[in-house]
Amino acid sequence: MSTSVRLTALTLGAAVAGALSLAAIAAPAHAAEGEKVKCYGVSKAGENDCANKAAGHSCATQSKVDYSGQDFKAMTKEACEAAGGSMTAFDGTNTKAKK
Template identity: 55%
Template sequence: MSRYRNTVGAALACALALGAVQAAQAADASKEKCFGVAKAGQNDCANLAGSHSCAGQSKLDGDAGEWKLVPKGQCKPMGGLSLAEAKAKFAAKKG
């Protein structure tokens, strides 16, 4: 029973964190999602693969499916990808 409570608690915490991040994104139009620049454990939220839904759960540096919020206009100079570019790269990798 304790294991079930821990799992439910962790899922609830992730859901709340996801909501907070989405609200912060909506409020801050001076930032953009930049895919492929997050270091392992430093992503901002869910990835394109759907293997996790919380911040800080990326496993690899520079994974194209992981993203961070960066100041608008700074993604490309950092070598990052837009959402459309990241989805295309992810789809090509799967297929």
């Protein structure tokens, strides 16, 4: 194998390795942007995703109170903030929820 062929093979290998590294780095950042969080205080009665922080019930759609601080919907952090929700459970109902 000549020197120029070896150099070309090494260059190509480095380029592929670099491209794969960039793809691996970029993928987790993209996934984090759309990551779902538990957004409390934004669901109407019967529209929660699952469970109740205070063990009032254990399944989706079982909430009895609109905008309860104990019931959540899964959504992105940005959507939760826009809806006036909280990423931590709280007592009472959410008076800041976008109705």
